[in-house]
Amino acid sequence: MRNRVKIKKLPSGVVGLDEVLGGGLPEFSFNLIAGGPGCGKTTLAHQIIFANATVERPALYVTILGEPPLKMLRYQQQYEFFDFDKIPDAIRFLHLGAEVLEGGLDGVLEKIIAEVESTSPGIVVIDSFRSALGQKTMAAGQLDLQNFIQRLGMHLTSCQATTFLIGEYLENDCDTNPLFTVADSIIWLHQTTQRNSEIRQLQVIKMRGQGQSPGLHTVRISGAGLRVYPRMPNPDAVPSRGLMDPIRRPTGVTGLDEMMGGGVPSGFAMMVVGPSGSGKTFLSTQFIHEGIRRGEPGVVVVFEKRPEDYLRSAPDAPRLDAEAQKGKLTMLHLRPLDLSVDETMEEIRDAVLKIGAKRVVIDSLSGLELALAPAFREDFRESLYRMVGALTGLGATVLMTAELVDSYGELRLSPHGISFLADAIVLQRYAEINGRLQRFMTVVKMRGQPHSKELRSYEISSDGLIVGDALTSYSHLLKGAPSRTSERSGR
Numbered sequence: 001m002r003n004r005v006k007i008k009k010l011p012s013g014v015v016g017l018d019e020v021l022g023g024g025l026p027e028f029s030f031n032l033i034a035g036g037p038g039c040g041k042t043t044l045a046h047q048i049i050f051a052n053a054t055v056e057r058p059a060l061y062v063t064i065l066g067e068p069p070l071k072m073l074r075y076q077q078q079y080e081f082f083d084f085d086k087i088p089d090a091i092r093f094l095h096l097g098a099e100v101l102e103g104g105l106d107g108v109l110e111k112i113i114a115e116v117e118s119t120s121p122g123i124v125v126i127d128s129f130r131s132a133l134g135q136k137t138m139a140a141g142q143l144d145l146q147n148f149i150q151r152l153g154m155h156l157t158s159c160q161a162t163t164f165l166i167g168e169y170l171e172n173d174c175d176t177n178p179l180f181t182v183a184d185s186i187i188w189l190h191q192t193t194q195r196n197s198e199i200r201q202l203q204v205i206k207m208r209g210q211g212q213s214p215g216l217h218t219v220r221i222s223g224a225g226l227r228v229y230p231r232m233p234n235p236d237a238v239p240s241r242g243l244m245d246p247i248r249r250p251t252g253v254t255g256l257d258e259m260m261g262g263g264v265p266s267g268f269a270m271m272v273v274g275p276s277g278s279g280k281t282f283l284s285t286q287f288i289h290e291g292i293r294r295g296e297p298g299v300v301v302v303f304e305k306r307p308e309d310y311l312r313s314a315p316d317a318p319r320l321d322a323e324a325q326k327g328k329l330t331m332l333h334l335r336p337l338d339l340s341v342d343e344t345m346e347e348i349r350d351a352v353l354k355i356g357a358k359r360v361v362i363d364s365l366s367g368l369e370l371a372l373a374p375a376f377r378e379d380f381r382e383s384l385y386r387m388v389g390a391l392t393g394l395g396a397t398v399l400m401t402a403e404l405v406d407s408y409g410e411l412r413l414s415p416h417g418i419s420f421l422a423d424a425i426v427l428q429r430y431a432e433i434n435g436r437l438q439r440f441m442t443v444v445k446m447r448g449q450p451h452s453k454e455l456r457s458y459e460i461s462s463d464g465l466i467v468g469d470a471l472t473s474y475s476h477l478l479k480g481a482p483s484r485t486s487e488r489s490g491r
Contacts, residue, residue, distance in 0.1 A: 007209060010123075010162060013051025013081060014044065016228035020202065020217050022210040025185075028160055029208070030153045032179060034169040035189030039200055040219065040226050041166050042072065043079065044189070045125045047225045048164065050081050053090040057122030060115060060161075061093045064100050064108065064128060069093035079225045092119060105148050112152070116159050124156055127166040149182050184208045189219065197338040197373040202228055218340040229342040232386040249359065249397045252290030253283060255467020256426065259443045259452035264424060266358075268447070269388045269398040271365075271419065274428030278439060279460045280401040281305070283426075284361045285314035286464045287399050292323045296358035299330045299351045299396075301344075303367025307331035310363070315464040330355055338373040341383035345390060352394050360391055364401040365418070381418055388421050423447040431477050440471055 009024030018024045025031070025048070033041050045061070053059035063069055073093070076082055087093075094115055099107040116124065156163045165179070180186060186206040192199055200219040204212040218229040250263035257263045264270050264287075272280045288298040302310050310331065314320050323329045330351045334344055352360060362368065369380055376383065391398050400422070419425060425445040431438050439458050443451045454470040455477055474482040 009210075010048075010052050013047040014226050014228055015224075016217070016230050017202070017226075019230045020204055020213045020228055021185075022207060022212045025162065026207075026209060027162055028157055029162055029184040030157060030182060031162070031164045031185045031187065032183040033164055033166045033187050033189070036191060037168060039189035039191040040221050041168075041189055042127060043076065043221065044187075044226050045127060045164055045166055046076050046079070047081050049091055049123050049125060050083055050086065052123055053086055054122075055089050058089070058119055059091045059123040059125070060119060060121040061091065061125045062112060062115075062127065063093070063095045064097060064126065068095050068097070078223070080223055081225050092121075109148065109152060113155055116156065116161065120159070121161055123164070124161045125164045125166065128168065149179050153182050180206075190216065192375065194374045197375070199338060199340065199373050199375055218342045220343070229340060229346055231342055232345050232383070232390055249287075249296070250290050250294075251283065252286035252293075253458075253465045253467060255456060255458070256283075256441070256443075256465070259454065259456065259467075260424070260446060261449060261451055264397055264399070265446075265449060266397050267392050267395060268423040269392055269400065269421065270424040270426065271400045271402055271422035272426045272428065273402045273404055273419075274441075275430060276403060278428040278430070279458070279465055280403070280428065281310070281313060281363055282460055283465055284363050284399050284401055285310070285320075288329065288359060288361055289314055289316060289320060289464075291359040292320065292328055297328045297330075297355040298359040298361065299332065299348060299355070299357045300361045300363065301332045301334060301348055301368075302363050303334055303371050304364065307333050315462070327355055330357070334368075334371055339371045340373065340376050341379075341387060344368070344371075345387050348387075349390065349394065352391070352396055357396055360396045360398045362398065362400045364403060366403050381421075384418055385421055419445075424449075429478065431474075431480065431482050433474065433482055438471075440477065441467070 008027040009018075010027055011024055012018050012021065033044060035041050049059035049061060061069070063072065073087075077084070094111075096108050096111055099111050112124070112126070153163070165183075167179075169177070183206065185204065185208065188203045188205050190201045190203065192201075200221065201216040202219045203216050204214075213230055215231045217231050220227045220229070247266040248261075248263035249266055250257045251260075272283055274280050284300070288300055291298045300307075300310065311317050311320050311324070320329060324331060332347055332351060334347065348360065351357065365384070369377055372380070388398060388400075402418075422445065424443070424447065426441060427444045428439065428441045431440060439460070440455050441458055442453070442455045454472075456470050457468040459466045459468065471477060471482075473484055475485050476482055
């Protein structure tokens with residue numbers, strides 16, 4: 001059997017991008033970085049060259065009709081990845097605006113070849129490529145354009161240089177521009193604005209010789225440069241370590257644990273659903289508190305309350321605060337209004353892995369949806385499906401709270417029809433009994449597990465939720481019109 005040629009992969013220098021690319025950038029490849037203005041193309045190219053350029057294998061950055069190097073470097077040096085010591089020995093900048101105006105692309109190609117032969121660069125970046133192509137297209141037509149692209153690609157590949165062409169293209173250009181056929185990889189950057197929320201995304205449209213991660217991936221630009229948040233995989237692609245674990249995770253609410261047969265099965269995702277003030281958050285704090293007491297680290301993700309307010313409402317709040325100081329409990333407060341689910345998931349996953357969390361609380365799903373950018377709310381169900389699968393795949397037992405308006409005309413178990421995501425559902429409701437507001441709860445669902453079908457009253461005290469007796473003397477509780485069963489039988 002013949003040995004396969006091994007292609008070395010260069011690191012991109014962008015957190016998360018190598019994972020999307022399938023391991024990195026293939027060495028000696030001919031790549032296109034495309035997208036509209038302001039989406040981060042030039043910054044991405046700079047991160048790549050600063051991550052890979054050395055004195056022995058320098059990088060050549062060519063600008064054509066775009067901004068001159070002096071102006072470009074003035075802004076790029078604001079990023080943390082910028083290294084002054086690499087200029088000019090490891091990274092050289094060349095502006096060819098005069099050449100393209102006077103001699104067309106033949107003059108540009110001649111100048112690039114001469115520079116490559118004299119410096120032997122490992123990486124060549126041409127920015128902006130489309131502006132030069134536009135000049136040639138108008139002058140000589142599509143056939144000459146294709147010939148120029150092929151000559152440039154063949155020469156740079158034969159010189160063992162990894163090449164990046166940067167251009168502002170529209171998506172329908174893929175059908176007519178020969179550059180998209182010649183390129184070994186195509187990285188497309190998108191930028192959209194919706195309801196005052198701006199989001200950037202990246203898509204690897206083409207990648208020869210390796211499997212890239214499909215779909216759109218969230219991109220953030222900060223002082224560190226670009227950061228990519230890879231799209232969460234399907235739950236089937238996440239190895240499950242906890243779903244079949246027979247261990248039960250008690251909630252800390254004695255009566256509820258009895259109703260569930262000993263607690264929540266390890267690796268389950270449980271949803272606590274109820275109207276405002278029914279005690280959903282209180283139940284989640286007891287769930288985390290009980291885990292800490294049993295030596296099971298926990299992560300709490302809050303969107304509406306601040307971490308200190310959440311802890312203050314918990315039973316034995318000082319102890320929980322102390323455990324947080326010891327690293328046994330991590331509080332995440334995520335409240336921006338333009339988050340992506342991938343960003344949220346990465347923060348939660350990192351927190352779970354850092355402390356080896358066995359329990360995760362998300363309080364609440366309504367707050368999570370509000371924190372997302374409008375564009376991501378459209379896919380909320382799918383995103384939540386991936387998130388729950390990823391967390392349970394890490395072996396964590398998840399408790400999610402969801403607020404519902406108490407409608408007695410119908411029995412709703414979750415907003416947006418997401419109850420199918422949960423392995424267990426606890427429903428909290430109100431009823432008026434003898435002129436008094438009475439809380440009661442029931443276990444609606446326990447996937448593959450026996451559980452109580454009773455409707456049991458409960459109270460909220462400083463010690464937590466206290467579950468009382470089953471309300472067997474009443475019927476029609478879920479309809480909001482309870483009546484004593486004795487009265488009905490005596491008619």
